[in-house]
Amino acid sequence: MPEERTMTFATFLDIIERKVEANGVFYIQQQNSNLINHFSELLNDVESDITWASEAFGKMPDAVNFWMGEERAVTSLHKDPYENLYCVISGSKTFTLIPPTDRPFIPYKTYQAALYHEDQETRQWEVVEDHLTGLVCSMDSS
Numbered sequence: 242m243p244e245e246r247t248m249t250f251a252t253f254l255d256i257i258e259r260k261v262e263a264n265g266v267f268y269i270q271q272q273n274s275n276l277i278n279h280f281s282e283l284l285n286d287v288e289s290d291i292t293w294a295s296e297a298f299g300k301m302p303d304a305v306n307f308w309m310g311e312e313r314a315v316t317s318l319h320k321d322p323y324e325n326l327y328c329v330i331s332g333s334k335t336f337t338l339i340p341p342t343d344r345p346f347i348p349y350k351t352y353q354a355a356l357y358h359e360d361q362e363t364r365q366w367e368v369v370e371d372h373l374t375g376l377v378c379s380m381d382s383s
Contacts, residue, residue, distance in 0.1 A: 244265065244357040244358060244359065246265075250280070253309075257309070257311050265359065266311065268309070270308050270310070270316075272306060275306050275307055277305055291326065294326055312332065317379075318380045349378050349379065351376050351378055352376065352377055352378075352379055353370050353371075353377075354372075354374035355369060355371050356368070356371050
């Protein structure tokens with residue numbers, strides 16, 4: 242799991258724009274309609290509905306999420322339970338889409354959940370096992 246930090250949006254932007262130095266790869270990522278619940282100040286800058294998408298899906302979206310990150314941010318292989326529309330404002334994002342029929346060929350293993358943690362003294366990153374979460378199923382990258 243990625244390390245989580247709480248900071249102001251202004252601080253995050255300063256890090257992304259390299260106005261301040263910070264150790265790590267920074268990326269805003271949260272589910273469950275974070276645009277509405279956590280970034281409501283941005284709502285005036287986006288359309289409240291994408292008409293053609295609502296018509297195609299037969300309903301308004303269940304959630305509207307906002308992601309933002311730097312060029313080093315990478316999203317791991319995952320399956321989304323919902324249909325998605327993705328809009329890149331600046332830069333690029335590469336998607337590798339795998340058809341559902343290929344699921345049996347994706348190697349999954351069970352792993353102990355873990356978190357990235359920055360040691361504040363050495364500024365080095367370490368992986369710390371997360372026994373509270375327990376075991377998780379993930380793609381085998383070996």
